[in-house]
Amino acid sequence: MPNAVPMQGARGLPQPQAMNPGLPSVGGLSAGQPLQLSLAPELQAAARSAHRHLLDDGTALYLLAFDTAQFDPGAFAAMAIARPDSIARSVRKRQAEFLFGRLAARLALQEVLGPAQAQADIAIGATRAPCWPAGSLGSISHCEDYAAAIAMAAGTRHGVGIDLERPITPAARAALLSIAIDADEAARLAKAADAQWPQDLLLTALFSAKESLFKAAYSAVGRYFDFSAARLCGIDLARQCLHLRLTETLCAQFVAGQVCEVGFARLPPDLVLTHYAW
Structure with missing residues (x-):
């Protein structure tokens, strides 16, 4: 990461530079x-870049x-980020995405809880979901050599979810259509597609x-549910919002017929981000 400054003390939280107002x-x-x-020497070789984005409601996403x-597992100790046994036994890629995901979460938590409380560990829960510190909620996503977090x-x-994806390739389209998107949804997307958002991106x-x-819904629903539980019923390209109608009642807060608006955006160099909060 260009111009990264060695951190002062093992538990020092990386400090972002000031935001410029009025970003487009x-x-x-x-x-x-x-x-x-400000990063420990053990992490500097692996860190490539860091960006702070704002959602339309002003919430920061890192x-x-x-x-x-270039990832050195010694960065866990140097950055004072706990490494659960399941992560320690995993391959280098999984360790890297876990650490950078937790690092992104720390940055997001700093804005919510302040620097001291943002140092709290984000453990892996019984359902593999992150356990956020008291007074906060958030979401973490990984995609290849990228990690993002929001708090x-x-x-x-009540809940928030983000997801990062690489655009699907033509070769992967059939598999995606067979498991997650039905023919009616695909037809809606094909009709809505334009030069900025071609069909495969949608x-x-x-x-x-x-x-x-x-x-976002899992903490309330408390169980896994299928992709068919939510179907596309509308697309607003101007607002970059997808309208998903629930096809079944998942819990008291998510009932059949309810429409959920999920935001979507493109992130450089070639990532798709979606976000939903309720």
Whole structure:
């Protein structure tokens, strides 16, 4: 990461530089502000870039890019990020995405809880979901050598989910249509597609939107549910919002017929992001 400054003390939280006001908004997501992070030497070779984006409601989203080949597992201790046994036994890629995901979450939590409380560990829960510190809720997503996180104060929302995806390839389209998107949904996307959002990008966005909805709703639903539980019923390209109608009652807060609006956006260099909060 260019110009990264060695951190002062093992538990020092990376400090982002000041945001520039008035950033242009792109599809409900501000253009990313580059950050300079103060990192331990063990992490500097693997860290490629860091950006802070704003959702249309002002919530900050942190996106970190990293190089798995340069990742040093010693960065866990150097950055004072707990490494669960299941992660310690995993391959280098999984360890890298876990650490950078937790690092992105720390940055997001700093805005919600302050620097001291943002240092709290985010453990892996019984259902593999992150356990957020008291007073907060959030979501983490990984895609190849990228990790993103968002955090909110508890009480402002009940749940939030984000998801990062690479655009699907033509070769992967059939598999996606067989497991996550039905023919009617695909036809709606084909009709709505334009030069900025061609069909395969919209297919990616819809798949990702269902993932974000699942993450946000899981704490209330308490069980896994299928992609068919939410079907596309509308597309607003101007607002970059997908409307998903629930086909079944999942819990008291998510009932059949309810429409959930999931935001979507493109992130450079070639990522699709979706986000949903309720």
